[in-house]
Amino acid sequence: MAKSLVTGGAGFIGAHVVDSLLQLGHEVVVLDDLSGGFIENVNKKALFIEGSICDDNLINDLFEKHNFDYVYHLAAYAAEGLSHFIRKFNYNNNLMGSINLINASVKHKIKCFVFTSSIAVYGTQVVPMIETATPMPEDPYGVAKYAIELDLKSAHEMFGLDYIVFRPHNVYGSLQNIGDRYRNVIGIFMNQLMKGNPLTVFGDGSQTRAFSYIDDVAPYIAKSVNIPEAYNEVFNIGGDTDYSVKELAETVMKVMGIEGEVRNLEARNEVIHAYADHSKARKVFGITPDTITDLETGLTNMAEWVKMNGVRKTPKFENIEILENLPKVWLED
Template sequence: MITSLVTGGAGFIGSHVAKHCLNLGHKVIVLDDLSGGFEDHVPQGVEFMEGSINDVELLEALFEKHRFDYVYHLAAYAAEGLSHFIRRFNYNNNLIGSVNLINLSVLYKIKCFVFTSSIAVYGAGQLPMLESMVPQPEDPYGVAKYAVEMDLKAAKHMFGLNSVIFRPHNVYGENQNIGDKYRNVIGIFMNQIMQQKPMTIFGDGEQTRAFSYIDDVAPHIANCVNVPAAYNQVFNVGADKPYTVNELVQVVAKELGVEPKVTHLEARKEVMHAHSEHSKAAGVFGNSKNVSLEEGIAKMAAWAKVVGSRASAEFDNIEIEENLPQGWSKKSMAV
């Protein structure tokens, strides 16, 4: 039987990838420290281990016991905007933790290492974002993701470790942590509405993103190990059509049955426009009709109504307070 490790499998994308791996007939072991995920998101039928990718002894024991065929690495602290202010935490978790897994994947002769990177590696001013472009990340989150991509290429050159790298973007859907105020704007909006609070927008709301429903992303990540043409390649994956945050407000409010109420906060220093091109993925995995924003948000809203609102967790280890966006400091508590 094929045995796969899914790190971050109690989180959002990871829990969906674990489910699809099960559907492909894999024996799945999920490793998650529950810092951003929930144990009840782990699919039935997988073996769950609570722990960190920075616990090298635990990783060694797991690799020795299970002799994995594939590693799907989705464990990361993915608050891109916050990464400026938690630089040490970001690199320890998103870079060093990844290297721990790559080392063991080399030592245990893993057949393929599947890594979820991000379009954050591209930075600003490169539209549409193409895999052939030279990445120019503008924040520590993107820097860490690109560093892992380069490390995987080096591991292929030196040790023959195969990998598939995905750069998903602005993914939303069921199992998202809607209580996290630092990331995932659709979840933030839904949580604010259910708490009868106004939706908060940084700046004028004219920044654009192509919001991607989870079912347009997770199946490709799970199945890529069965697609030889995908090996040692990088793929953008997600929706094609960008929307402004102002447009997003209208759709989310409509699907939750409320009139939109908005509070504008001071603009963040962020990439204003980000969307990528997906013809490379279509050529390898086949064309698929993306779930529309309205349909995807309707599905997520139905789930969110059942789950209910969640309290926004405070990140307790801010390393730099200077220029911290409004509402992200305990001192301001604007959200």
């Protein structure tokens, strides 16, 4: 039986990857510090350990104690927009914590290191973004993700550590933390509607994204280690059809059955159009257009889960390092 470590396994995507791995017959150990995830997300069949990837002593002890075959690294503080204002935290948590895992994986001869990067590595590119494009990240979150991709490539060339990199984008679905005020626009919208608050949209809502339902992402990440053609490759993965944020707001109101209003905020510094080409993933993983969940269906599924679980509080991030140019809405109670 394969034994896998999943970091961030109490988080949204991580918890779904854990479920998929268990279905595939893996023995799973979850490491999560619960800073963004929830213990109730963790499948009871997995062994849960509360702790941080930044704790290199804990990481070394884990690898000594458990004879891991695979590492699935999903732990990250993934608030891309906020990363400009928490630069030190971003690099310590997202980059240096990842290096602890890579070092341990090299020392313990891990068979494959699966890493969830992000479409954020591309920055502003011709859309749809394709893996052969040279990444040009525009925020510290994307910079950290791309640095890890480069380090994995270096570790493979120097030490033979096999890896697989996924660049998912705008993933949504059940188990998502809808109480995070800095990320996950769909969860933010649904939470705002249930509170009776306006939907907050930066700028005029013309920004475009291809929103990705969790079932079109997590199972492929989980089974990737069983596909030799995936090794030492990078894959975009997620939804194909792009929508404006304005269109998204209208569809979220429709599936929630709540006619809210939109509050347009001052535009922030962000990539305006970001969606990806998935030809490579289709070829390697056998994904077809018929298997991709359409936006309204995916949102309807998520809305059912959200209504069942109710409103979440939206706590502020402690210790923001730079306040200059911070969107005012992030400071509101």
